[in-house]
Amino acid sequence: MSQLTGEQGLMMHWAFDEGAGRSALEQVSQSRDEIQYVLNQAEFTEPADPQWRQGVEGNGLLFDGYSTSIARPASELDRNQEAEPLSALSIGVWVAPRSYDWGYEGKLAAIVNRHNRECEQGYLLGMFRHGRWSFQVGLDQGGWKEVWSPDGDELPKHEWSYVNAVFNGDQGVIKLYLNGRKIASSEVPVGSRMVEAVGTDLLIGKNNHSSRWAGVFHLQMFSGILDELKIYQRALSEEEIAASYRQVLDSLYGGIKPQVPYDELKLDRTPLLLDRHRPQYHASPPAHWMNEPHAPIYFEGQYHLFYQHNPLGPFFYQIHWGHWVSEDLVHWCDLPVALAPEKDQLAPDGIWSGSATYDAEGLPVLFFTAGNDSVSPNQGVALARSTYPADGNPDLVRWVKHREPLIVQQKGIGAFGDFRDPFVWKDDDGWYALVGSGIEGEGGAALAFVSKDMLNWTYKGPFFQADLQKYPYLGPIWELPVLLPLGTDKQGENKHLLLVSPVGEGADVEVFYWIGRLVKEELSFIPDQEEPELIDVGDFHFTGPSGMVDPKTGRKIIFTIAQGDRTSELEYQSGWAHNAGLPLSVYLRDDGRLGIEPIQELQSLRxxxxxxxxxxxxxxxxxxxxxxxxxxxxxxxxxxxxxxxxxxxxxxxxxxxxxxxxxxxxxxxxxxxxxxxxxxxxxxxxxxxxxxxxxxxxxxxxxxxxxxxxxxxxxxxxxxxxxxxxxxxxxxxxxxxxxxxxxxxxxxxxxxxxxxxxx
Incomplete structure (x- = not known):
C-alpha cells in the first residue's frame, strides 16, 4: 500500500509490498534499501531472494531470525539530519513474530533501531524474552530511558499485532500502544530531546549492537513478518493510532483482527532442497538447527518423532521441540513446534530432550527436561499432555505442560546439576524412568525412578553406572539413557538393551550399549559383559540415541542424530545444521550379539x-x-x-x-x-x-x-x-x-x- 498523502511528519515508510526481490522501497525518499539474506549469495544451493509473505496490507517481509535485515546507511541519514535534536519520534509497524529471542546479555531483538546505548543515543524498538517488548531512547537531559510492555500485553507468536511507540519530549513521556490502545507509559524530563546516534546505521530486524554467538551468528534479530513500518518525527496522538488500527481492520478485514495462516510463518524447506550437501531422504527440520531426535511414539496409525530444535537459526541456542509425523517411519511431514520455552517457572530457558509414553487412558504424553536458569539445578523432569481428543486432531499438534516439574534433583541423588533426558516407559505395574546423570567421583550413571500414577515419583537408586577408573571413555556424566527389551536368548533368559551417551571430561561422545538383564524389583541392570560396545564406529556422526518398541510390528527401533560436523561459518551459509540418521531395527541374534539393520520400509524409496x-x-x-x-x-x-x-x-x-x-x-x-x-x-x-x-x-x-x-x-x-x-x-x-x-x-x-x- 503506497504512502498516504499528507501524513504529517512522516520521515520513513517501508510498505514491504514488493513481494519479490532483494530490496525494499522506502516510500518518502523513494530510495531502495538492500535486504541482507543468507541465500542472496549461496555456495551450496541456488541463490534465492529473501522470503516475502502475505502482509496486513499487501505483502510483508519475512525475517528468518538470523540473517535477514535491512540497513539504511548512516551516511545517508546524517546527511539529511536537522541541526536540532528531535523533540518527538513515533514508530508504527505490524508484526507477526515466529519465534522469540532468548534475551542474551539483556538485549532486545530489534524490530527497528538506530541506537548506541553506551553513549545514550538514538532509539530502539524491539522484543525480549517470551514476547515482552520495549521502546528505548537516548535523551539529552535524562540518559537512557525505557518503557516496557506490562504482563498480558506481550506480542503473541503467529498473530498480527499493531505496535506503536511514541516519544514526546515536550510533554515528557514515552508510550507504548498495542492494537490501537495505550498499554504503558514512562515519564521523562519535560523538554527532553532525543540525541541522534550519528554515525550509526538504521537497522530493521537487527540490533545495532547484537551479541555474537560461536563467533559467527548475530543474536537479537527479529524472527517473523514485518509490514507497514513508519517512522515519524512527531508524536502521534492516541486518537491517530487507534484510527490507523481501525482503518486497517474495517477496510480490509470486516472489523476483525487479521489472522496469520500457519503456512505464511512456518520455516520453509523449499530454498534448501537444492543444497548439494543436504540429505533428501533423511528426516530433517525445514531449516535451521536440530540436535537429537527423541520421544518416538505410535498413535492412531501414525508415528510421531520430536527433535531438539532452534527455530531462530542453524546454531545451538534456546531449544524447542520440533515435531514430525509419518505413517511409515520413512516419509515424514513437518508439524508446528510442539513445545517451546514460555514465561513460566517450569521451563523458561529451554525444552531439552526426553521421551514419550502413554498415560493411563492410552493417550500420548511427553516427558522432557525443563530448563530453568533461575533455580538450582537448572534441569528437572517435566510432563506435557496432548489436547487430543478434545481438539479432534490426531496429529497431536498442541501440548499443554503440567504446571510444575515432576522430578527435581535433590543433593545426594546423582551428580548434582547434571540431571536430564528422562526415558520413560509403562507396563501393567506403573511407570518407570531413567534419568541421565552421574555418581560424584565415580562416573556416568542412569538413575532409576518409579511411579504408580505418572505424577508422583520415587527414587530407586542408580540403574547402572560406569566404572570410570576402568573405562575412562565412559565419562563423568551420561546423557540420553534408553532401555529396550530384546526378548529371550537361547537359554530362555529375558534380555534388554541399554544405550547411553557419555559426556564430560575424557568422555568419548558416542552411543555405547550393553546387553543384559533388567532386575525389575530393584529397577537395576546387570550387563552380560562389563565392557560396553559401539553400535556405530564412525566417530561422532551417530549420536543422540532414542528408541521405541513399535506397537505395530513389535520391532525395537533406534533413532539418532547424524552430526554434520561442519564449522559454524558453513552452517551459517547453508541455513541448516544436522539431520536424523535412518531408523534402525535392533534385535538379539542367535549368537547373543546385537543385530542392527535399517528398517525394511526404506525400500519404498528405491x-x-x-x-x-x-x-x-x-x-x-x-x-x-x-x-x-x-x-x-x-x-x-x-x-x-x-x-x-x-x-x-x-x-x-x-x-x-x-x-x-x-x-x-x-x-x-x-x-x-x-x-x-x-x-x-x-x-x-x-x-x-x-x-x-x-x-x-x-x-x-x-x-x-x-x-x-x-x-x-x-x-x-x-x-x-x-x-x-x-x-x-x-x-x-x-x-x-x-x-x-x-x-x-x-x-x-x-x-x-x-x-x-x-x-
Missing amino acids: GEKRLSLRDNSLAEANERLQEIQGDMLEIQLEIEPDSARQFGIKLRRTPDGEEETLLYYDSKESMLLVDRTKTTLHPGERCGGIQGGKLELAGENLRLHLYLDRSMVEAYANGLKSLTTRVYPSRRDALGLEIWGDRELVVRSMEVWEMKSIW
Missing part, C-alpha cells in the same frame, strides 16, 4: 535399479560401475576377499580420483574403516582422516548395505555394526563408485538403486 551383478572380478565390477553416478543411492555389496587384506568401495569419487571417500575392511586388524583424506578439497570443511572400529567377521565375506544421501554415508556391515560419516566434496562431479582392494578379490554380488527424496 527408484530405478542401476546395477545388478554376480561373481565378478575387481576389474569386471569396476568396468560395470563406470556408468553409475549418484549422490542418492542404496547399495548392497558382498565381497569375498580372496588374497586381499584390505578391501571395500570408493564413494563420491571424481573421475580422476582427486576427491573420493574410501569405505573398507581390514581383515588382519578386524576393523571397519573410512578414509576421508581425499573426501574434499574445500578449505572450510572439517571432514578428513581415517575413522573406524572393531568388526569381527569370523571368516564371513564382507556384506555392506550402504546409503548415500548427499553428504550422508551410512554403512551397515554384516548386520553387526554401522559406520556413519559425512562427506562434503568440493567438486560437483564427485559422484562415482569404484570397488577397491589391495589385492585380488571377488565381488560376489552388488546391487545399486537410485533413491527418491521424501520431501
